[in-house]
Amino acid sequence: MYEIDAKDIYYRKLNETIRDAIRNHKRDLIVDNVCGQYYIGCGISEPDITITINGVPGNDLGAFMNGPKIVVHDNAQDGVGNTMNGGTIIVHGSVGDVLAYSMRGGSIYVEKDAGYRACIHMKAYKDMNPTVVIGGCSGAFMGEYMAGGTLILLGLTQSKKKPLTGHYLATGMHGGAIFIRGKLNEDMLWSEAETVEPSKEDIKNISKNVKEFCKIFKIDYNRVMDEGFVKVQPKTSRPYGDLYIPGP
Amino acid sequence: MELSKDISGCGVAGFINTDGSLISGIDIVDSITLMKDRGNGLGAGFAAYGIYPDFKDFYALHIMYDDEQARKITEEYLDRKLHIEQHGGMPTRPIKKKRPIFFVYFVKPREQSTKVESEEFRTDEEDEFIVKLVMYINEKIDGAFVVSSGKNMGVFKGVGFPDDIANFFRVDEYKAFCWTAHNRFPTNTPGWWGGAHPFSLLGWSVVHNGEISSYGANKRYLEMYEYKCTQKTDTEVIAYLLDLLARRHNLPFELVAKIFSPPLWSEIKKMDDEKRNLYTTLRMIYGGALLNGPFSIIVGFRGGMFGLNDRIKLRPLVAARKGNTVFMASEESAIRYVAKNLDEVWMPEAGEPIIVKLNEEAYKKVYG
Numbered sequence: 001m002y003e004i005d006a007k008d009i010y011y012r013k014l015n016e017t018i019r020d021a022i023r024n025h026k027r028d029l030i031v032d033n034v035c036g037q038y039y040i041g042c043g044i045s046e047p048d049i050t051i052t053i054n055g056v057p058g059n060d061l062g063a064f065m066n067g068p069k070i071v072v073h074d075n076a077q078d079g080v081g082n083t084m085n086g087g088t089i090i091v092h093g094s095v096g097d098v099l100a101y102s103m104r105g106g107s108i109y110v111e112k113d114a115g116y117r118a119c120i121h122m123k124a125y126k127d128m129n130p131t132v133v134i135g136g137c138s139g140a141f142m143g144e145y146m147a148g149g150t151l152i153l154l155g156l157t158q159s160k161k162k163p164l165t166g167h168y169l170a171t172g173m174h175g176g177a178i179f180i181r182g183k184l185n186e187d188m189l190w191s192e193a194e195t196v197e198p199s200k201e202d203i204k205n206i207s208k209n210v211k212e213f214c215k216i217f218k219i220d221y222n223r224v225m226d227e228g229f230v231k232v233q234p235k236t237s238r239p240y241g242d243l244y245i246p247g248p
Numbered sequence: 249m250e251l252s253k254d255i256s257g258c259g260v261a262g263f264i265n266t267d268g269s270l271i272s273g274i275d276i277v278d279s280i281t282l283m284k285d286r287g288n289g290l291g292a293g294f295a296a297y298g299i300y301p302d303f304k305d306f307y308a309l310h311i312m313y314d315d316e317q318a319r320k321i322t323e324e325y326l327d328r329k330l331h332i333e334q335h336g337g338m339p340t341r342p343i344k345k346k347r348p349i350f351f352v353y354f355v356k357p358r359e360q361s362t363k364v365e366s367e368e369f370r371t372d373e374e375d376e377f378i379v380k381l382v383m384y385i386n387e388k389i390d391g392a393f394v395v396s397s398g399k400n401m402g403v404f405k406g407v408g409f410p411d412d413i414a415n416f417f418r419v420d421e422y423k424a425f426c427w428t429a430h431n432r433f434p435t436n437t438p439g440w441w442g443g444a445h446p447f448s449l450l451g452w453s454v455v456h457n458g459e460i461s462s463y464g465a466n467k468r469y470l471e472m473y474e475y476k477c478t479q480k481t482d483t484e485v486i487a488y489l490l491d492l493l494a495r496r497h498n499l500p501f502e503l504v505a506k507i508f509s510p511p512l513w514s515e516i517k518k519m520d521d522e523k524r525n526l527y528t529t530l531r532m533i534y535g536g537a538l539l540n541g542p543f544s545i546i547v548g549f550r551g552g553m554f555g556l557n558d559r560i561k562l563r564p565l566v567a568a569r570k571g572n573t574v575f576m577a578s579e580e581s582a583i584r585y586v587a588k589n590l591d592e593v594w595m596p597e598a599g600e601p602i603i604v605k606l607n608e609e610a611y612k613k614v615y616g
Contacts (some may be wrong), residue, residue: 011285036282036581056581077579078564096580096595097564103503115595116561138562141599166597167515168560187518 003025007033011058015039030054036077039063041070047087059096062089065106078115081108085128090216094136103130103149107209111217112136112157115135115167116142124148124176133213135231140166143193143232148177152209154181154224169193170232174239177207181224189232192239199230254596257563258445258457259286261577262428262546263489263586264553268610269572270298271341273419275586276427281408282585283431283578286457287600290439292413293405295396295453295548296424298387298614304400306333306354307378307450312441313349314391322385322392339418347406347416348441350395361507375450375495382449386478393479398451398550400615405430405444413444425606425614426553428546430455437481447479447487450495451550456483457578458563469536472562484516486545490538494549501554501603507534509559509599546576551615552605568593574604 002021006014014037021029034040034055040061040183042049047067056074058142063082071090078096081089086106097115100108105128113136122130130149142165143151155164166187170178170193179198186195186196199204206229214221258378265271269504275293295480300308309326313319313426317404326332330353330481338350357377382394396403401424410431414420430445436459437443446453460466460482465479467485473490473496486508507530511519531538542562546555557565568575568583569592575583596602606614 035585036579056584058579058581073467075580077581094593096566097561111593115564116598139595142561191284 001028001030004029004031005033006031006035006055006170008035009037009041013038018051019044019234020051028052030171030232034074041068041087044068062087065089075112077110080110081106081132084108084130085223092217094098095231097139099134100130104128105130107212108133108218109213110134110136113162114138114142117141119146119149119178120144121145121147122149122176127238131209131234135213135217135219135221137162138165141171142166143167143173143176143178144168144233145174146170149176150205150209151176151178151215152181152206153178154213155242156219156224160183168184170234172239173232175234175236176239177202179229180232181229182227184230184232192236193234195230195232198229202231203229228233249470251469257286257578258433259283259431259578260429260455260457260544260546260565261575261582262426262455262548262553262555263573263575263583264297264426264606266604266607267383267572268298268606268614270423272424273422273424273427276429277411277414277419279577279582279586280429280431281414281509283583284409285412287409287431288411288433289407289412290434291405291407291430291444293399293403293430293432293444293446293455294410294414294417294419295403295428295448295450295455296419296422297426297548297550298424299402299422300354300400301614303333303354304615306356307397307399308402309353309355309382310338310395310396310402310404311353311385312393312395313351313510316349318389319349320349320392322389322484325385325389325514325593326353326355330356331358331424334541339421339576340416341418343412343416345407350417352402361392363426366573373428378450381511383474387476395442395446396446396448398448398453400450401448401453401550403453405446405450406441407444409438424546425610428453428455428553434458434481440480442479443481445483446548447484449487449491451548452487452490452494452531453548454483454486454490454545455547456543458484458545458558459541460485460539460543462539463543463593465536466539466607474586486547487540490547490549493534493537501601503530505554505556505599505601506530507537508539508544509556510538511599544578551611552566552603554603555596556601557596557598559599564593566593567602574602577603 014203036058040060056215060079069088082194094112104235116139148179171190333354335353463482544563544565
């Protein structure tokens with residue numbers, strides 16, 4: 001265990017300190033008093049590292065990250081997991097806008113809510129299949145231009161004041177799958193995606209990820225799985241193929 | 249500190265004590281300075297409400313001059329048009345770079361000037377009189393700009409990082425119930441002292457992150473109502489639109505927000521008849537006041553503050569509450585840095601204003 005005090009430390013200095021510690025074979029880092037420092041964990045490739053963050057990390061947490069596990073004991077800001085390739089991010093709280101922006105691998109677990117445009121342009125390639133589980137609700141434009149990967153929205157914080165998700169759900173979606181627990185208001189869905197019953201294979205995938213989610217946040221798995229899921233999938237892999245040149 | 253210019257996007261922050269209690273500028277400076285990297289040193293500023301309790305019945309004109317000549321011309325003009333209760337150079341600390349000179353004037357339109365003195369100002373409305381005066385100075389007097397013109401409030405802004413500007417204007421020595429702040433990263437327009445945020449007219453002040461792509465349309469719309477856009481940057485139109493819609497047309501902020509960030513036609517189509525009618529009407533009457541492009545803004549007004557995003561939320565805004573204080577900022581960390589153990593943190597929805605007002609008792613205390 002290696003402790004770093006981030007109080008009033010500029011983000012560049014903090015990230016250098018973290019990288020230095022990893023270079024010096026520290027494997028279990030605890031960063032205290034974090035407040036708004038950008039790019040924590042950015043581009044780090046070593047797989048067996050854990051970075052525990054106490055406080056609110058700044059934008060682009062874990063951007064371009066390849067291997068480590070980041071655990072945040074607070075809310076996180078915009079751009080969590082931006083273009084991340086591998087590893088795990090766990091947020092014991094809510095996250096801001098553009099969660100998992102262009103994420104290409106690894107997994108993200110958010111205990112509570114996500115802001116606008118979660119999983120925008122998330123993509124998969126061969127055996128890289130990014131997975132995001134949002135325990136609470138999500139803002140509008142969720143899954144916008146989504147090209148691959150798995151997004152699971154549980155809506156556990158849903159209330160009259162707080163809808164499950166917002167308008168323009170899956171706008172421009174052309175790959176991957178979104179699983180939403182509970183009833184989805186079809187008005188939220190934009191024109192490039194459709195809802196279907198999840199297949200047996202899908203349910204297996206959901207169960208595996210929800211089990212992990214419940215283990216992390218100590219939530220009753222059976223209670224979560226008590227309710228059904230709907231699957232949102234793209235109608236076609238090229239929704240705008242005929243936008244400028246009329247198709248057949 | 250090494251200057252890093254690889255991060256873009258302006259930063260905004262603001263908070264209000266709804267019980268009217270006054271606090272120094274130290275917290276707002278800390279809050280906006282935490283987001284220092286959202287700006288690049290080419291503009292920063294603060295709006296403060298409740299700072300001139302001894303002159304609360306007077307319009308406080310903060311005026312920026314390029315040189316003494318501009319000051320002489322402007323002061324002759326002010327003398328002719330207004331009763332000046334008191335005036336003086338604004339308290340500043342020395343800085344190394346070239347900078348304009350700043351003066352504050354506590355003024356009231358004179359009885360005769362509102363009625364008969366001149367053609368251009370023939371109006372009984374004091375506010376209207378001040379607006380015209382501000383427009384005249386900004387447009388016609390070379391090297392003079394009115395930075396703010398409200399009662400019991402003021403704007404401090406210039407070219408620099410937020411902590412530089414705060415230090416220059418001695419922001420830490422003022423006490424306000426509501427503070428807003430801006431950290432600028434100019435993209436399309438020059439970084440100059442007048443172009444820093446907040447933009448202000450009467451009690452209105454605006455700090456803005458984003459860009460107003462509809463600037464041209466908004467500017468032409470405002471010109472029909474005799475507002476002159478002279479500050480070479482887009483945000484200026486928001487301040488004038490607020491004055492037009494909320495003061496002159498007397499619209500509630502809820503509607504002003506829906507004029508600035510209207511729902512898309514596809515959403516309007518799905519509404520019930522009454523709502524559809526309202527939103528269609530707003531789009532038709534106030535199309536020229538629609539703000540297109542990405543933005544998050546924090547508006548200060550007489551007795552309150554409101555925050556608003558563009559209609560599809562292309563810029564960040566976080567709000568929080570602790571007891572009687574409501575905070576807003578581009579990043580949650582900027583709030584958490586100055587307020588521990590918040591009662592509530594939330595991200596407002598696109599186009600949904602968060603309106604916070606002083607309670608009645610506090611309003612009487614501050615303005616009464």
